[in-house]
Amino acid sequence: MTRYYSEEQTITTVSRLTPTRLSTYVKHEFLSPATSKDGPVYTAADLARIELICDLSDQFDLKEDALGVVLSLIDQLHGVRGELRRVMVAIEEQPVEVRDRIMTALS
Numbered sequence: 259m260t261r262y263y264s265e266e267q268t269i270t271t272v273s274r275l276t277p278t279r280l281s282t283y284v285k286h287e288f289l290s291p292a293t294s295k296d297g298p299v300y301t302a303a304d305l306a307r308i309e310l311i312c313d314l315s316d317q318f319d320l321k322e323d324a325l326g327v328v329l330s331l332i333d334q335l336h337g338v339r340g341e342l343r344r345v346m347v348a349i350e351e352q353p354v355e356v357r358d359r360i361m362t363a364l365s
Contacts, residue, residue: 289311314329
């Protein structure tokens with residue numbers, strides 16, 4: 259079961275987050291909160307992403323434009339990792355001789 263955090267709970271949980279920051283992150287589409295009858299809600303994954311955005315913003319002094327580029331690259335890398343994982347599973351499911359040919363081709 260997914261736990262959802264209200265805006266207030268999110269701001270309380272992520273110590274560096276302010277209402278203004280959260281609003282900016284949503285406005286720039288760095289986050290896509292789900293909606294409930296009580297308003298926007300955030301998942302644990304959203305909270306981790308908020309922590310990352312705060313880190314990038316604070317530690318590297320990245321502004322919104324640069325944050326958008328960096329987050330896009332991170333999202334793309336995450337997607338490629340998932341695709342690579344699926345390829346590896348598909349290879350592992352092949353007969354030994356097929357796996358050996360694949361490994362030879364990659365060498």
